Amino acid sequence: MKESRILLGVCGGIAAYKAAALTSTLVQRGAVVEVVMTDDAQRFVGPLTFAALTQRPVYTSLWEAQEKIPHIALVRSADAFAIVPATANVIAKLAHGIADDLLTNAALAATIPLVVAPAMNAAMYEHPATVENLRLLRERGVTLVEPESGFLAERERGIGRLADEGKILAVLETVLARTRELEGERIVITAGPTREPIDPVRFVSNGSTGTTGIEIAREALARGAEVDLVLGPTSAEAPGKIRTHRVTTAQEMYDATLPLAQRASIVVAAAAVSDWRPSRAHAQKVKKTGAELNVEMVRNPDILAALGEHKNGAYLVGFAAETEEHEANGREKLRRKHLDAIAVNDVAEGRGFGGGENELVILHGEDGRIALGRGPKRELAARFWDAIAALRAKT
Numbered sequence: 001m002k003e004s005r006i007l008l009g010v011c012g013g014i015a016a017y018k019a020a021a022l023t024s025t026l027v028q029r030g031a032v033v034e035v036v037m038t039d040d041a042q043r044f045v046g047p048l049t050f051a052a053l054t055q056r057p058v059y060t061s062l063w064e065a066q067e068k069i070p071h072i073a074l075v076r077s078a079d080a081f082a083i084v085p086a087t088a089n090v091i092a093k094l095a096h097g098i099a100d101d102l103l104t105n106a107a108l109a110a111t112i113p114l115v116v117a118p119a120m121n122a123a124m125y126e127h128p129a130t131v132e133n134l135r136l137l138r139e140r141g142v143t144l145v146e147p148e149s150g151f152l153a154e155r156e157r158g159i160g161r162l163a164d165e166g167k168i169l170a171v172l173e174t175v176l177a178r179t180r181e182l183e184g185e186r187i188v189i190t191a192g193p194t195r196e197p198i199d200p201v202r203f204v205s206n207g208s209t210g211t212t213g214i215e216i217a218r219e220a221l222a223r224g225a226e227v228d229l230v231l232g233p234t235s236a237e238a239p240g241k242i243r244t245h246r247v248t249t250a251q252e253m254y255d256a257t258l259p260l261a262q263r264a265s266i267v268v269a270a271a272a273v274s275d276w277r278p279s280r281a282h283a284q285k286v287k288k289t290g291a292e293l294n295v296e297m298v299r300n301p302d303i304l305a306a307l308g309e310h311k312n313g314a315y316l317v318g319f320a321a322e323t324e325e326h327e328a329n330g331r332e333k334l335r336r337k338h339l340d341a342i343a344v345n346d347v348a349e350g351r352g353f354g355g356g357e358n359e360l361v362i363l364h365g366e367d368g369r370i371a372l373g374r375g376p377k378r379e380l381a382a383r384f385w386d387a388i389a390a391l392r393a394k395t
C-alpha cells in the first residue's frame, strides 16, 4: 500500500461515513489518497472531513479547475480507482457509460483498475436492474467487493451492507500488487487468425477473432508489462499503449514474431495460425467454370515450434485449440514444442472462437494442471496472468 496512489470515489449513501474511516487507514498505511465526491455524497459527509484526513483538496466538480481537465488528470495520476460506497445510481451510470459528474467522468476515463464496493438497501441490491448492472461491470473487468448481509440502515436485516474495511483493504492490496506484477517484463503475444490467399478475393482462414489474445495483452499491460502484440486479420482492436503489429498470413506472423521473441522475457502464442496454405496464390481472381477447383495445400512454418527451438530464456506459453482429447493433445504439444506452459481450450462446435466466454486449462511441467474455469474472456485473462506470473516466479 505504501506510496500507492489511490483515487477514492465517494457516493451518496449512508455508508459514506465509512469511506472516511477507510481513508484514514489508507493514509496511515502510506497511500496517497485523492478523494472525489458526488453532490449527494456531500449530503452525508462533508468534504472537509476527507480534506483533513488526506491533507489534500477534495474534488467535487467537473467545473472547478481551470488549468487542467480534472477527471483525466485524476485518473492519470492514480494507480487504482476505488468507489466506496458505490450507490445503485452510480453503479447504473458506470454500467451504461453515463458521465454527468466528476466521479462518473473519471470512471469512464479510467484505464487503471476500478474497484467498486456497493452498499444499499437489500431490495435495491437485489433488483434485477442492479443485478444486471453489476454483471456488466464484472464482465468488463471491474473488481467488485461484494456487500455483506447484516443490519441495514432501514433497521432490517439483509444483503447490501458495505463490505467491512478489512475486506476492502485486502482487495485493494491485491489489485495494487497486480498493477506492478509484470513490471519490467517484455511480453510478446500473438493473436487472431491468419489468412492464406487462394486468389485476391478468396482465402483459407478460421473463426478466431483474436479476443482472447487481445484480452491477455490488455491484462499484461495493466500489470505493468511492455507489450508487443502480433495480430492477425480481425476487426477487434487492442488498446493504444500496446505496440500492435498487424499481419495477414502465417509467414508474416512468423517473420514479425521471431525477432520480437528474441528480446522478450515472456512469449504467449495465442494466435490460431493456419497450419496449411494454398501452394500458390493466383494473381487474378479464379474464374468460375464448370470444373472443380483443386487447391493444393502446403505446410506453413510452425511458429510455436520455432519459438521453442530458438528460446532465448523467455518463458514460452502456447495455446492449443482442440476438439477432442484436449488435455492429452495439449500435454503432447507442450513436450514436443519445448513449451513452459500451454493453455488448452475446447473449440468443438465453435466454443472458444469469438463470443464473450471461454474455458481454459493450463498445463505445465511434467504433470502440472491449473483449471482457470469458465468465464468472460477478460476475467479469464486475469486468471491466466495470476497463474502464469506464479509459475514464472518459480522458474
Ligand SMILES: Cc1cc2nc3c(=O)[nH]c(=O)nc-3n(C[C@H](O)[C@H](O)[C@H](O)COP(=O)(O)O)c2cc1C
Pocket: 010, 011, 012, 013, 014, 015, 038, 039, 040, 041, 086, 087, 088, 089, 090, 119, 120, 121, 124
Ligand atoms: C437517507 C438516505 C440514505 C440513502 N442510502 C443509500 C444507499 O446506501 N445506497 C444507495 O444506493 N442509495 C442510497 N440513497 C439514495 C441515493 O442517495 C440517491 O440515489 C442519490 O441520488 C445517489 O447519488 P450519487 O449516486 O450521485 O452519489 C439514500 C438516500 C437517502 C435519502
